[in-house]
Amino acid sequence: MLRTVITGVTGRMGSTLLRLARSSREFTLVGATARQGSPVVGLDAALAARMGEPLGLAVVDDLDRALDAGAQVVIDFTSAEASVAHARQCAAKGVAMVIGSTGFNAETRNRIVESARAIPVVLAPNTSVGVNVVIQMAAELARVLGQGFDVEVLEAHHRMKKDSPSGTALRLAEVLASTLGRESEDLTFARRGWIGPRSEREIGVQTLRGGDVVGEHTVFFFGEGERIELTHRATSRDQFGKGALRAAEWVARQRPGLYDMANVLGLQRT
């Protein structure tokens, strides 16, 4: 049984992870955290996560306390800033991590890289198996189609999502850019006004927000007289949660370093 801490248990993903880990024989929950000063601190984690039967595990707002309960892995879907702090704490105590938070910039990502010198970390903007297969297929399509197609990425998420574009859309765009020999300046995040003809090098990344959309990503390859659309639609957060648990079992057996879901799933590196 993998001794596991889940951070941000009141969140959409935190509560999903708590429910899934609780019902799995492979995991034993040794810690549950919430933001400092959260009203759920001290409550039973199941209550905080709006689940049924109590777990007998109180929510704490200090990750160190949860780590000291013999944790082997932390699963962290909170925010980029919180994950940076959590990774530093895990690195100090030698506890492996799965980070699903998104919204990293170069600086915050580098700080995760620093922590991953001391502990194994899976950093994955999308832990669903399906999306990771789609990322690999998108790279393969780009490689085969070559330069003759205009590539655009479209993502849609629920109205509460804070970061834009999604971490998955960014990962798709980066993988497509690297396959097609494009630069980060070729990524185009918005278009408005008298923009003139589209350049051949652009990779557009566009965002929709609304309602309760769990997460949708489409890569368009627009050609002359034809187009290809590669779409992934998540209809439940359980797929992210199940992938994160799979990553947790995997990362707890690894050496220190930074990994992604392609490593967990044994997919060809993109």
Ligand SMILES: NC(=O)C1=CN([C@@H]2O[C@H](COP(=O)(O)OP(=O)(O)OC[C@H]3O[C@@H](n4cnc5c(N)ncnc54)[C@H](OP(=O)(O)O)[C@@H]3O)[C@@H](O)[C@H]2O)C=CC1
């Ligand atoms: N990798 C993947 O597959 C997926 C990634 N995500 C990403 O995961 C993150 C969370 O998403 P979601 O669950 O929808 O967001 P929510 O806002 O529902 O949940 C975030 C939770 O983290 C808590 N939190 C924030 N800071 C801290 C802290 N320092 N310590 C402990 N808890 C903290 C929040 O508490 P409070 O409400 O009090 O601020 C909240 O409970 C986002 O970055 C999202 O993009 C989401 C789905 C899938």
Ligand SMILES: O=C(O)C1=N[C@H](C(=O)O)C[C@H](O)C1
């Ligand atoms: O915030 C979300 O909800 C999601 N975020 C991830 C992202 O930014 O890519 C993954 C998923 O699509 C849901």
